[in-house]
Amino acid sequence: MNTLDIRTVNVVQYIKPLREGGSLPAIVKADDDFLYVLKFRGAGQGKKALIAELIGGELARAVGLKIPELVFMHLDDSFSKTEPDEEIQDLLKFSVGLNLGLHFLSSAITFDPLVTTVDAIIASKVVLLDSIISNIDRTVKNTNLLHWNNELWVIDNGASFYFHHNWATWEQHLTRTFPLIKDHVLLSQATELRTVAEEFLIKLTDEKITEIINTIPEDWLQYEADDLSPDEMRNAYTTYLKAKLTMVDSLIKEAEHAR
Structure with a gap:
C-alpha cells in the first residue's frame, strides 16, 4: 500500500494553547526538538478534522503550494494529569494516541x-x-x-x-x-x-x-x-x-x- 513518508514524533512538552482556534490547538514541543501546532483528535470535529487537514495539506503540497510539514504526533496520558485548566485537561485526556501536528512557523x-x-x-x-x-x-x-x-x-x-x-x-x-x-x-x-x-x-x-x-x-x-x-x-x-x-x-x- 503506497503511503506518503510522514514522520511520527512524540509530544514532550505542552507549551500553550492557541485560543484563536475554535478547536483549541496548541503549540507543543516534540522529541525531535521542534515546535509544532498540535491539532487534537479529542477536539470538536475530532478525527474527521485531522483527516481533512491531512488530505487537504498534502494535496496543497502536491500542487506546489507552501504548507508546513505535517507530522503524526503521539500524545501520552501524562499531560492531562498536570494541566490545571479543566477544558484543556479534558482535551488532552480525550486526545491520547495519534494526533496531527504542523511545523510551527515562528514569527509568521x-x-x-x-x-x-x-x-x-x-x-x-x-x-x-x-x-x-x-x-x-x-x-x-x-x-x-x-x-x-x-x-x-x-x-x-x-x-x-x-x-x-x-x-x-x-x-x-x-x-x-x-x-x-x-x-x-x-x-x-x-x-x-x-x-x-x-x-x-x-x-x-x-x-x-x-x-x-x-x-x-x-x-x-x-x-x-x-x-x-x-x-x-x-x-x-x-x-x-x-x-x-x-x-x-x-x-x-x-x-x-x-x-
Whole structure:
C-alpha cells in the first residue's frame, strides 16, 4: 500500500494553547526538538478534522503550494494529569494516541488581504484547491493563510470534506459544485484558474490521490457511529477527489462567475 513518508514524533512538552482556534490547538514541543501546532483528535470535529487537514495539506503540497510539514504526533496520558485548566485537561485526556501536528512557523503573521496582494497563480491554486476539497473556511473573517519569509503558506484545512460528517449522503456530493467559493478571501486575485487547472490534472494523478488517502491512520477512520468500514471511507475520499477533478471546468466557471 503506497503511503506518503510522514514522520511520527512524540509530544514532550505542552507549551500553550492557541485560543484563536475554535478547536483549541496548541503549540507543543516534540522529541525531535521542534515546535509544532498540535491539532487534537479529542477536539470538536475530532478525527474527521485531522483527516481533512491531512488530505487537504498534502494535496496543497502536491500542487506546489507552501504548507508546513505535517507530522503524526503521539500524545501520552501524562499531560492531562498536570494541566490545571479543566477544558484543556479534558482535551488532552480525550486526545491520547495519534494526533496531527504542523511545523510551527515562528514569527509568521496572519495573511491580511488588505495589506498583501498575492501572485495570481498562487491565488488561483488556493481557490481551485479549496473548490475541490470543499473548504468552507478560507474567508476574509478567517483566512487560514500565513505570511512567512515573504511567502504565502496554507494552513488549516480541517473544515474541508464536510460530506464526511454524514456518510449516509456522501454520494450526493459527487456531482455538486461549491457555491461557497464566492466568499473565498483570494477569489478576486484568482485570475489564472484555467492555467493552474492543467497543472492540477498533471500532478493529482490517481496514484498521488491514493498515496495520500492511504496515509490516513487506520484508527482515525474508526467511529462507532458510522456504518462504513475504514476501507469504504478511503474509497469514498478517493472517489470524491477523482469526481471533483473530472468536473474542474464547472468549478472554474462557478468561481469565475462569482468573481
